[in-house]
Amino acid sequence: MSNKGPNTYWVAQKYIEKPLLYNERKFDIRIWVLVTSKFDVYFYKHGYMRTSSDSYDLKNANNYVHLTNNCLQQHGNNYSKWEEGNTLSLDSLRRMLKEKYSKYNVDLEKHVISRMKDLVLDTFFSWKKNLNPNNRKHCFELFGYDFLIDEDIRTWLLEVIDISLGQKSLQSLFFKGQYESLSGHSKQFHQRASSKDVRRHVRNCT
Amino acid sequence: MFEIALDPIFPPKNPKKDSRPNDFELIYSEQGAARSDKPFCMRSPFSNSVYPIKALEQVSRKSRAPNFPSADSKGVEGGELPSPQITATERANQTTYVNFVNNIESLCKSLHAHLNFKTSKALVDTGNLITQINKVLHVLEKPELLSPIQLKIACRSIDIVSRSIGQIVLTEHEIVRKIAALLNSQQVHKEIIHVLVIKLLSLPTNNLHNSHS
Numbered sequence: 001m002s003n004k005g006p007n008t009y010w011v012a013q014k015y016i017e018k019p020l021l022y023n024e025r026k027f028d029i030r031i032w033v034l035v036t037s038k039f040d041v042y043f044y045k046h047g048y049m050r051t052s053s054d055s056y057d058l059k060n061a062n063n064y065v066h067l068t069n070n071c072l073q074q075h076g077n078n079y080s081k082w083e084e085g086n087t088l089s090l091d092s093l094r095r096m097l098k099e100k101y102s103k104y105n106v107d108l109e110k111h112v113i114s115r116m117k118d119l120v121l122d123t124f125f126s127w128k129k130n131l132n133p134n135n136r137k138h139c140f141e142l143f144g145y146d147f148l149i150d151e152d153i154r155t156w157l158l159e160v161i162d163i164s165l166g167q168k169s170l171q172s173l174f175f176k177g178q179y180e181s182l183s184g185h186s187k188q189f190h191q192r193a194s195s196k197d198v199r200r201h202v203r204n205c206t
Numbered sequence: 207m208f209e210i211a212l213d214p215i216f217p218p219k220n221p222k223k224d225s226r227p228n229d230f231e232l233i234y235s236e237q238g239a240a241r242s243d244k245p246f247c248m249r250s251p252f253s254n255s256v257y258p259i260k261a262l263e264q265v266s267r268k269s270r271a272p273n274f275p276s277a278d279s280k281g282v283e284g285g286e287l288p289s290p291q292i293t294a295t296e297r298a299n300q301t302t303y304v305n306f307v308n309n310i311e312s313l314c315k316s317l318h319a320h321l322n323f324k325t326s327k328a329l330v331d332t333g334n335l336i337t338q339i340n341k342v343l344h345v346l347e348k349p350e351l352l353s354p355i356q357l358k359i360a361c362r363s364i365d366i367v368s369r370s371i372g373q374i375v376l377t378e379h380e381i382v383r384k385i386a387a388l389l390n391s392q393q394v395h396k397e398i399i400h401v402l403v404i405k406l407l408s409l410p411t412n413n414l415h416n417s418h419s
Contacts, residue, residue, distance in 0.1 A: 034230060042230035104259045111258035114250065117233050121249045124234065152262040 016156055017058055020149040022096060023082065027051040028068045028158060029090070031145045033120050037132050041124055043117055049088040050146075053078035097153075106153055115155040116147055123160055306345050310356050313338060314363040321370035330372040339367060339375060343384045349395040361401040368405040376406060 004010075019026050032044035050068045053076045057065060064076040073079050073086045080086060090108065097106045106112075123145075131141065146158040233248040257263035306313075317338055321330070342363045349357055367373060375381060385402050388394060 039234070039236050040232060041234035043233045045229045045231055101259075104261060106259060115256070115258060117248055118250050118254075121234055121247065152257055152264060153259050154257050154262075154264075 013158075016148055016150050018151045019056070020151050020153070021056050022049065022051055022088070022093070024055045025052050025082070026056045026066065026068060027088075027093075029093070029116075029147045029149070031116055031120070031147065032163075033124075033143045033145055034140050035124065035131060035143065036140045037135075037137055039128065039131070041121065043120060047090055047116075049090065049093055051083055051086045051088060053081060053086060101153070104153075111153055112149060112155055116145070119147070119155065119157045120145060123157070303344065303348070303351075306341050307352065307356060310342070310345055310359050310363070313341060314359045314366065317363050317366050321366060321372045330375075332372070332375055335367070335372050335375045336378060336381065339364070339381055340384070343381070343388060346388060346398055347391070349393060349398060357395065357397060361397050364401045365405055368401075368408070 021027075027049045029047050029049055031047035034042040034044065036042075050070060050073075052065055052068050053073055054060075054062065054065045060066075063072060064078070067073070068086070070086065094108045097108055097112075132139070142163040144161040144163055146160075148156045148158050150156065234246070236245050255263060317335075320335070342360050345352065345356075345360050352360065364376075368376060376385075385406070388398065389402060
């Protein structure tokens, strides 16, 4: 914080003190959203959980307990101790909700994913006028949405990141199991992306 | 090679053969969008609760409403005297009072926002300011029904006005009359006396002169 200049912007967010825990550890959910140049908004169904490495304790000030970002967790001593790459499919969450909240009949799609879609659209409407400022055709933008669920099954939006395919490899966008199932398609993508024209197109659009 | 070069001009030959599952769900589309005939939006109604499970819903933290006796209450301790029936006008007044009390914080913020950056009396919306101060004074009429925080906020509202460029409205005849009535009342709280007397005494005397001239 001290490194930031006096005129930088800050976002103050409420800290969610009582998040839903997975095996006593905090997690968030990464969802990919694709927005085309015609403002079609696509919600990628297979989001994934990103877990922290250590047990959650509000009094513990260790970042590895509270922050689930992969870029931070990968430097921790317990990274991949519980799950490979600290990531899990949404099926794990689905199972956990069924066991932990059997009394309330919690359904991931109905009670959580639908709320995520609402939050995606709210952010899309707020930012729409800034998307594709040059009205380029046949392009898209990919966004990473991070959600957190609290112990009351309320869904909170943590942040939205703008992914540039020109800078990140496809592998880093999906959790390991998911990427392997996509490897055939991703290979094709990489082959196509290596062509000069496609590379230029991707660079222009992202 | 020629076909590849001209490919964008012609539609794909077998577009429906590609039956691979598409895991991208379309949730919003405008008219003329590629994969949808008509516009649609999957946003749920805004009236839906953010808590999907009713049983787990948190109670919203609204400020404490004053505890008025209800119309059907059975009177004071011992039950000797039945409480008088509350008329419609009284009930309406009580509702207004509750609304003022519940909104005292936003009223204070509004006064602060309205007056804090004003550099000239001409920029102050006097009519609106008088209405807002009247609301604050009305809230202070029944200090026993306010929480300590609400009382503090109400007093702070007067303080904000007395230190701002809009202080002249405190010398308006109607406001002065209400302040005098408040100071005369038996339930007056020491915090209210402090803010009304000390702050008003510190007003420049030319305000009074301007107000009555």
